[in-house]
Amino acid sequence: MTDVNTVTVSIEADDSTDEVTIPAGLLDLVAEGDQTTAETIGDVALLSFASRAHHVVHHGEGSDEELEAQEERVMELFEERFGVTFGEATGHQH
Numbered sequence: 001m002t003d004v005n006t007v008t009v010s011i012e013a014d015d016s017t018d019e020v021t022i023p024a025g026l027l028d029l030v031a032e033g034d035q036t037t038a039e040t041i042g043d044v045a046l047l048s049f050a051s052r053a054h055h056v057v058h059h060g061e062g063s064d065e066e067l068e069a070q071e072e073r074v075m076e077l078f079e080e081r082f083g084v085t086f087g088e089a090t091g092h093q094h
Contacts, residue, residue: 004023005024005025006022007027047089053071
């Protein structure tokens with residue numbers, strides 16, 4: 001197997017920390033322009049949360065008002081960060 005360089009990133013939250021190790025080439029692949037590693041991982045994290053929330057609310061087995069509010073808010077945050085809606089970015093609109 002080919003030796004693949006990795007990058008380990010620390011994640012800090014209010015009461016905990018974690019680390020994630022990612023192949024460096026994948027970071028280069030998804031980075032936009034001269035984005036930093038942290039910015040790239042931030043983009044991927046927000047995209048992942050938005051995608052997951054969308055799936056649960058619109059394609060999952062039922063949701064409630066609270067979950068729908070969470071999905072609506074992450075979509076607002078998505079649009080603030082990326083300048084386009086989730087539907088525009090992914091081509092998945094309904």
